[in-house]
Amino acid sequence: MLSYFTIDCVIVTFHEGDLKVLLTERNEYPYKDWWAIPGFFVEKDEEMEAAVKRIAYEMTGLKDIYMEQLAAFAGVKRHPEGRILTVAYLAFVKYENVKNKVKPITNYMRQAKWFSMDDLPELAFDHKDILMLAMKKLKTNLSYTLTPYELLPEKFTLTQLQQVYESILGQTLDKRNFRKKMVNLGYLKELDECQTGVSYRAARLYKVDRKKFLKLFS
C-alpha cells in the first residue's frame, strides 16, 4: 500500500559515432561500487518533474535537461530490502553541452561516466532492463521525434545524422538514399557553413527547423 518512490534518469548522448549512456558508481549499500542508472528518492511533496530535475542534477551534475517518462518499475524483489518503485525517465543531451560537466554533487555516487551502449558494465538492481526498454523506445520513436537532433550539436553534417540513425537502428543505411530522404522531408536547413578542423574535404552543416518539423508531425 505504501512504497518507497524513486526516480531513475536514463541520460543518453552521441559521441564519436557511438550512443552513450551516463552511469554513476554507487557509494552506498546495496550495490556499493556497482554502476547504476543515476536515481534517487523523490521527496514528500515534490512533483515528479521537479524531482527528475533535482535528481539528475544531484547525481550527475547536469542541469536543464528535458526528460520524458519511460516506465515504472516496481518489482517486489528489485531492491533487497523490499519494494522500491522507480519511475524511469529518458533524456537526450548534446555531448558538447555536457562534456567535462558530469560529476555527482552528492556523496551517494562516487563518479559519473559515459558508457557506450554496446559495452555496458554489469548494472545494479534491474537497471539493465530499464536500459533495454529505453533503447527500444528510442528505436521506435526515432523518425517521429526530434531525438536525433537532441543528440547532435546545433549544427551537424548529414553524415553525423546518418551515424545517429545507424547506431540507434543497429544497421547501416545507404548514403544517397538517406540524404535524399532527409532533405526531402523539408525540415532541415542547409547552412552556408562547413565543418572545420578535419583533414579532408569539409562537409556542409545543417540545422533542424523545429517549427517545420512540428508542423509535419503533429
Next chain:
Amino acid sequence: MLSYFTIDCVIVTFHEGDLKVLLTERNEYPYKDWWAIPGFFVEKDEEMEAAVKRIAYEMTGLKDIYMEQLAAFAGVKRHPEGRILTVAYLAFVKYENVKNKVKPITNYMRQAKWFSMDDLPELAFDHKDILMLAMKKLKTNLSYTLTPYELLPEKFTLTQLQQVYESILGQTLDKRNFRKKMVNLGYLKELDECQTGVSYRAARLYKVDRKKFLKLFS
C-alpha cells in the same frame, strides 16, 4: 519518500462501431458518486502484474485480461489527501467476452459501465488525462500491434476491422484501399464462413494469423 501506490486499469473495447471504455462509479470519498477508471491500492508484497489482475477483477468483475503498462501518474495534488502514485495499465477486450459480466466485486465501486470514448462523463482525479494518454498510445501503435484484433471477435469482417481503424484514427478510410492493404499484409486468414443474422448480404469472415503477424513485426 514513501507514497501510496495504486493501479488504474483502462479497459477498452469496441462495440456498435464505437470505442468504449469501462468506468466505475465510486462509492467512497473522495469523489464519491463520480465515474472513475477502475483502480485500487497495490498490496505490500504484491507484484504489479498480480495487482493489475486482482484490481481489474475486484473493480469490474473481469478476469484473464492482458494489460500493459501505460504510464505512472504521481502529481502531488491528484488526491486531496496527498500524493497517491498510480501506475495506469491498458487492456483491450472483445465485447462478446465481457458483455453482461461487468459488475464490481467490491463495495468500493457501485457499478461498472461502458462509456463511448467520445461521450465521457466528468471523471474523478486526473483520470481524464490518463484516458487521453491511452487514446494517444492506441493511435500510435495501431498498425504495429494486435490491438484491433483484441478489440474484435475472433472472427470478424473487413468492414468491422475498418471501423476499428476509423474510430481509433478518427478519420474515414477508403474501403478498397483499406482491404487491399490489409489483405496484402498477409496475416489475415480468409475463412469459409460468412456473417449470419444480418438483413443484407452477409460478409466474409476473417481471422488473424498471430504467428504470421509476429514474424512480420518483430
Next chain:
DNA sequence: AATATAGTGTGTATTTTTTACACTAATAAA
C-alpha cells in the same frame, strides 16, 4: 609540387506503395 588519404556529394532506373475513384452483386425484408 606531387601524391596519398579520407570523407563528401551526387543521379538514374526499377520496384513498391499509396492514392483516387464508382459500380455491380448478393441478400433479406417488405
Next chain:
DNA sequence: TTTATTAGTGTAAAAAATACACACTATATT
C-alpha cells in the same frame, strides 16, 4: 418483384523506397 442495404472489386497515376558507383575536394605528407 421491388426496395433497401451492405459486400466486394480494378485500374491508372503519383509518390516513395530501393539498389547501385564514381568523381570531387580539402588537407596532410613526402
